[in-house]
Amino acid sequence: MSLLAYASAMLRRSAALRFPYQCKNCVNTIKSASYSSVTTRTVHDVNTNVLKDVILFKYENPKFYTYMNIFAVVQYMFWTYLGIFAFSSLKDAPVDRSKIDESTPWFRKINLGENKYRNTLGILAVVVGSLAMIWMYTLRSVRFLILNKGGRNVTFVTYTPFGKNRLMTVPVENVCCKESRNIARVQLPLKVKNTMMHFMLDMRGEFKNPILFDCTAGLSRKL
Numbered sequence: 001m002s003l004l005a006y007a008s009a010m011l012r013r014s015a016a017l018r019f020p021y022q023c024k025n026c027v028n029t030i031k032s033a034s035y036s037s038v039t040t041r042t043v044h045d046v047n048t049n050v051l052k053d054v055i056l057f058k059y060e061n062p063k064f065y066t067y068m069n070i071f072a073v074v075q076y077m078f079w080t081y082l083g084i085f086a087f088s089s090l091k092d093a094p095v096d097r098s099k100i101d102e103s104t105p106w107f108r109k110i111n112l113g114e115n116k117y118r119n120t121l122g123i124l125a126v127v128v129g130s131l132a133m134i135w136m137y138t139l140r141s142v143r144f145l146i147l148n149k150g151g152r153n154v155t156f157v158t159y160t161p162f163g164k165n166r167l168m169t170v171p172v173e174n175v176c177c178k179e180s181r182n183i184a185r186v187q188l189p190l191k192v193k194n195t196m197m198h199f200m201l202d203m204r205g206e207f208k209n210p211i212l213f214d215c216t217a218g219l220s221r222k223l
Contacts, residue, residue, distance in 0.1 A: 046215050048151035048172075056154070056213040057145035059205025065138050065159045072134035072161075083125035090118045135161050142190075142201050147172075147209075147216055154217050156192075156199055168192075176221040181207065181214065193223040 092113040100109055110117065143165060144157035155169045174193035181188060189198040207213055 046211055048147070048212065048216055050147055050149060050151050050212075052149050053155075054147045054212060055144055055208045056147050056217060057142060057201055057205055057207050059141075059143055059202045061202070061204070062159065062163065065141065065161075066163065068134055069138060069161045079125045083122045086118055086122040086125060090121070136197065137200075139166060140197055140199050142199050142205075145201065145213070145217060147212065151216065158199070172216050173221065174223065175217045175219075176223050177218045178220070181210065181218055190217060191223060 090113045093111055095109060095111050112118065112121070138159050138161050141159050142156055143159055144155075146155040146157065147153075148155055148169065152172060153169050154172055154175060155167055158166045158168070160166050170192050176191045176193075178189040178191055178198065184201075184203055186203055188201040188203060190201065191198050
């Protein structure tokens with residue numbers, strides 16, 4: 001045994017002889033200590049039969065949707081011009097199949113002036129332009145999600161292109177959450193039975209009652 005190890009052992013023995021009762025009390029205290037378990041509240045413990053309307057989710061950002069729809073109106077002017085151009089200016093120019101080979105680009109293999117292509121381009125530009133797409137996105141962006149009194153229905157309060165709110169009340173069992181609230185990063189999609197597209201909850205918003213949301217609108221259901 002080295003001198004350093006021997007000195008360390010002697011110091012430990014001296015401390016034990018000097019404080020025998022204190023050390024004994026410490027051991028007894030540790031042995032008699034008890035640890036109480038903490039009960040975690042789960043969705044099964046939540047009473048969804050609420051006595052009044054409860055806000056589950058809130059996202060207040062009206063300026064963003066106002067600016068986005070102003071931009072959509074400006075862009076729609078361009079798409080309208082493109083649609084008019086497709087209807088009026090695309091000429092029927094049949095493709096010479098004898099000059100087509102494997103190296104020919106795809107756009108040279110089709111006749112854009114043919115009725116089916118010209119009409120399709122014109123309709124898509126006018127009807128499904130940026131205005132329609134952005135308006136659909138706005139109408140599916142949730143401003144408030146409210147659990148109604150009794151807990152059987154939820155109300156979607158969404159933004160609209162002209163600044164007002166749009167309300168839709170549906171039964172809770174007709175709502176399916178497509179992703180867990182804890183793993184969603186940008187948006188949380190909610191599917192409502194018999195409706196097109198998904199309602200979107202922006203994750204920059206606030207879940208006012210997260211556990212109540214998880215056991216009502218936040219459940220994954222088969223619709």
